Amino acid sequence: EVQLVQSGPEVRKPGESLKISCKHSGYSFTNYWIGWVRQMPGKGLEWMGIIYPGDSDTRYSPSFQGQVTISADKSITTAYLQWSRLEASDTAIYYCASPRDSSDWHFDYWGQGTLVTVSS
Amino acid sequence: SYDLTQPPSVSVSPGQTASITCSGDKLGDKYASWYQQKPGQSPVLVIYQDNKRPSGIPERFSGSNSGNTATLTISGTQAIDEADYYCQAWDSSAVVFGGGTKLTVL
Numbered sequence: 001e002v003q004l005v006q007s008g009p010e011v012r013k014p015g016e017s018l019k020i021s022c023k024h025s026g027y028s029f030t031n032y033w034i035g036w037v038r039q040m041p042g043k044g045l046e047w048m049g050i051i052y053p054g055d056s057d058t059r060y061s062p063s064f065q066g067q068v069t070i071s072a073d074k075s076i077t078t079a080y081l082q083w084s085r086l087e088a089s090d091t092a093i094y095y096c097a098s099p100r101d102s103s104d105w106h107f108d109y110w111g112q113g114t115l116v117t118v119s120s
Numbered sequence: 121s122y123d124l125t126q127p128p129s130v131s132v133s134p135g136q137t138a139s140i141t142c143s144g145d146k147l148g149d150k151y152a153s154w155y156q157q158k159p160g161q162s163p164v165l166v167i168y169q170d171n172k173r174p175s176g177i178p179e180r181f182s183g184s185n186s187g188n189t190a191t192l193t194i195s196g197t198q199a200i201d202e203a204d205y206y207c208q209a210w211d212s213s214a215v216v217f218g219g220g221t222k223l224t225v226l
Contacts, residue, residue: 035215037163037217044204044206044217044218044219044220045155045157045163045206045208045217045220046217047208047214047215047216047217050215059213059214061214061215062121062214095162095163097163104151104168104169104210105210105215106151106153106165106168106169106208106210107153107155107163107165107208108165108168108174110162110163110164111162112162113162
């Protein structure tokens with residue numbers, strides 16, 4: 001069974017950078033896509049992008065292209081989501097999630113979420 | 121961009137059947153999935169590939185998808201089913217979520 005464990009809550013100021021993580025365990029990390037999903041306070045789920053650690057193939061939602069960077073480190077079976085310059089509007093819970101089937105992007109496994117607060 | 125539309129809220133009495141719809145252009149040509157999210161918790165997959173239930177999901181959850189509409193049906197709704205529900209589809213290397221529906225059991 002796949003488990004996704006995310007890094008802890010973060011508080012940053014506008015303009016600062018940030019990298020949050022999602023540690024994968026269970027089955028082969030390189031054979032599972034890992035996606036990132038944003039949930040702003042009191043709002044719905046928004047897909048940000050997805051990466052295939054096997055070859056680092058990465059796809060972004062047009063809404064997040066250029067705003068964040070998704071990466072993965074196979075050696076430690078961890079995926080990352082990073083910002084170079086945070087804005088207050090980036091305040092949200094961020095979930096990593098993974099499909100069981102590499103050919104169908106529905107998300108069987110979810111991390112516990114990382115709360116990011118951006119405030120001056 | 122591709123959009124999925126859900127009603128903001130649905131109410132149902134305990135023991136009755138709840139239906140939550142998700143509309144999108146030619147959605148029936150894609151696979152639809154559904155997630156349940158309770159306050160303070162991560163989403164949980166309850167239906168995938170239109171009508172399949174993951175292990176551990178009660179049989180009262182079912183799904184269908186045809187034309188422009190996917191539907192999540194909860195038969196014999198229980199108080200514990202009160203939650204937000206999101207539909208999701210994917211196409212052309214992009215994933216889309218619906219806006220979510222708050223299911224109230226009263």
